[in-house]
Amino acid sequence: MKYLCLVYVEEKNLEALPSAEFAALDAESLAYDDEIRKSGQLLAAHALQPVQAATTLRVRRGKLSTTDGPFAETKEQLGGFVLIEAKDLNDAIRIASGLPSARLGSIEVRPVRDLQQHEPWAGRK
Amino acid sequence: MSEETANAISEVVDTLYRTDSRRILATLIRLLGDFDLAEEALHNAFTAALQQWPRDGLPANPRAWLVSAGRFRAIDGLRRRARFDASLTELTRQLDTGPDPAAIDQPEVEDDRLRLIFVCCHPALPPDAQVALTLREVCGLTTEEIAHAFLTFAPTVAQRIVRAKAKIRDAHIPYEVPSRADLPSRLDTVLHVIYLVFNEGYSASSGASVTRHDLSQEAIRLARLLIELFPQPEPEAEGLLALMLLHESRRAARTSAAGELVLLADQDRSLWNREQITEGAALVKRALSSRGYGPYALQAAIAALHAEAPTSSATDWAEIAALYDVLMRADPSPVVELNRAVAVAMRDGPQPGLDLIDEILARGDLQNYHFVYSARADLCRQLGRTDEARAAYERALSLARQEPEQRFLRQRLAELHG
Numbered sequence: 001m002k003y004l005c006l007v008y009v010e011e012k013n014l015e016a017l018p019s020a021e022f023a024a025l026d027a028e029s030l031a032y033d034d035e036i037r038k039s040g041q042l043l044a045a046h047a048l049q050p051v052q053a054a055t056t057l058r059v060r061r062g063k064l065s066t067t068d069g070p071f072a073e074t075k076e077q078l079g080g081f082v083l084i085e086a087k088d089l090n091d092a093i094r095i096a097s098g099l100p101s102a103r104l105g106s107i108e109v110r111p112v113r114d115l116q117q118h119e120p121w122a123g124r125k
Numbered sequence: 126m127s128e129e130t131a132n133a134i135s136e137v138v139d140t141l142y143r144t145d146s147r148r149i150l151a152t153l154i155r156l157l158g159d160f161d162l163a164e165e166a167l168h169n170a171f172t173a174a175l176q177q178w179p180r181d182g183l184p185a186n187p188r189a190w191l192v193s194a195g196r197f198r199a200i201d202g203l204r205r206r207a208r209f210d211a212s213l214t215e216l217t218r219q220l221d222t223g224p225d226p227a228a229i230d231q232p233e234v235e236d237d238r239l240r241l242i243f244v245c246c247h248p249a250l251p252p253d254a255q256v257a258l259t260l261r262e263v264c265g266l267t268t269e270e271i272a273h274a275f276l277t278f279a280p281t282v283a284q285r286i287v288r289a290k291a292k293i294r295d296a297h298i299p300y301e302v303p304s305r306a307d308l309p310s311r312l313d314t315v316l317h318v319i320y321l322v323f324n325e326g327y328s329a330s331s332g333a334s335v336t337r338h339d340l341s342q343e344a345i346r347l348a349r350l351l352i353e354l355f356p357q358p359e360p361e362a363e364g365l366l367a368l369m370l371l372h373e374s375r376r377a378a379r380t381s382a383a384g385e386l387v388l389l390a391d392q393d394r395s396l397w398n399r400e401q402i403t404e405g406a407a408l409v410k411r412a413l414s415s416r417g418y419g420p421y422a423l424q425a426a427i428a429a430l431h432a433e434a435p436t437s438s439a440t441d442w443a444e445i446a447a448l449y450d451v452l453m454r455a456d457p458s459p460v461v462e463l464n465r466a467v468a469v470a471m472r473d474g475p476q477p478g479l480d481l482i483d484e485i486l487a488r489g490d491l492q493n494y495h496f497v498y499s500a501r502a503d504l505c506r507q508l509g510r511t512d513e514a515r516a517a518y519e520r521a522l523s524l525a526r527q528e529p530e531q532r533f534l535r536q537r538l539a540e541l542h543g
Binding site: 001087088089090091093094109111122 | 247249291294295296297298299301303307
């Protein structure tokens with residue numbers, strides 16, 4: 001079972017971090033990635049550039065429109081993601097709670113829907 | 126078989142349903158891995174028992190028979206459906222090779238009930254869904270009963286339960302008792318759900334009657350079950366059971382014959398349930414003497430001091446205030462602070478208590494909590510500050526949602542005018 005751990009942080013909290021602490025957070029995050037990679041549960045992990053670098057696009061009636069910025073203006077922004085292989089939700093929560101950024105922001109844990117296995121989207125009745 | 130025997134057997138089935146259906150359901154959920162499938166299987170198993178037992182006689186182990194019958198029928202049904210829906214083939218195969226329910230041992234079955242409680246109270250589910258799901262699956266209440274108890278509509282409750290089950294399935298919430306490391310925080314959620322159920326029964330948040338007895342009974346039963354199922358003593362679970370018993374012991378004295386609210390100080394203490402007080406006090410003693418007690422055991426200790434006092438004036442207010450100090454360190458909150466202020470007023474007089482209440486209000490806490498204004502009003506009244514007392518009673522009245530509370534506050538206001 002794959003879970004995507006979406007890391008949300010308030011970017012102004014990140015901006016406010018002294019550079020030594022920022023570097024320490026990066027190093028700690030890399031070390032934790034290594035730890036779960038060793039147990040075979042890390043599939044992919046990346047941090048993201050801030051939302052000022054984001055572009056949002058939509059295609060409507062065949063026409064592409066692009067706008068500057070993130071999809072939604074919210075207090076917390078998507079700061080990174082970790083794709084993991086976990087036994088079940090409790091296992092995923094255990095792994096996600098070890099992410100160093102969980103202390104700074106919040107982590108949304110979402111089960112992945114496998115398109116190749118034609119897994120139905122649970123929102124459809 | 127005579128009609129008499131048939132009747133006797135249908136009575137046995139009835140009794141089994143009442144005493145064991147939740148246990149059997151818990152095991153079927155583990156074996157089938159799906160709530161809805163398990164509920165259907167439970168229903169089918171009891172139907173089969175009503176048909177077969179009068180003919181074949183009572184099985185040696187009725188509960189194991191029901192589990193086997195339920196599982197067999199569920200797999201059979203799936204197999205038939207799999208002919209039309211290929212996605213069920215794999216599920217059917219997995220279930221078919223699953224453990225043989227005839228070989229189920231007793232501890233495993235008891236663990237199923239604990240698993241069920243922890244799944245229903247999983248923190249990934251919204252709190253109102255945790256409560257609804259626990260009452261439905263663990264206690265066996267119908268959605269109509271739950272809706273009635275919470276003054277809401279059955280379709281609302283049903284939808285909450287459907288969504289919760291969907292989340293359990295889609296997010297793969299496992300059917301397990303949490304590991305030792307996760308247990309304290311997960312147990313907190315379970316205890317919180319039980320306490321929510323109790324409070325809704327003890328002090329319904331709105332409506333015409335002050336108490337809804339059945340929910341309190343259900344909560345006490347749940348806490349007993351939890352304690353019984355845990356292999357080692359859990360001081361906070363014992364503390365919660367004690368707290369609920371000690372509150373419950375005063376039920377008969379809390380309202381007058383006319384349905385009016387009676388304050389603790391004015392209650393007829395001979396109406397208090399001694400049996401519940403004795404059991405509650407013993408549990409408190411046990412919880413406090415073990416390591417790892419917390420807010421529930423401390424609140425229970427305070428309730429025990431009230432319960433054991435012969436009169437309101439003979440209450441050990443110094444000890445109560447001291448326990449609130451400990452509680453403020455263990456689990457600080459404005460509500461605890463307010464209760465502490467009232468205890469301080471009883472120990473040191475109205476002025477020091479009033480100062481503490483005004484501190485809370487000045488900070489901006491509890492602005493819409495009617496108890497803070499009625500407590501303030503009461504202390505102002507004792508100090509002869511009638512205008513302030515009136516203003517505070519009026520504010521409390523505008524915030525109180527329960528009819529008996531509103532009548533009580535109006536009565537106090539009228540006494541002030543007189």
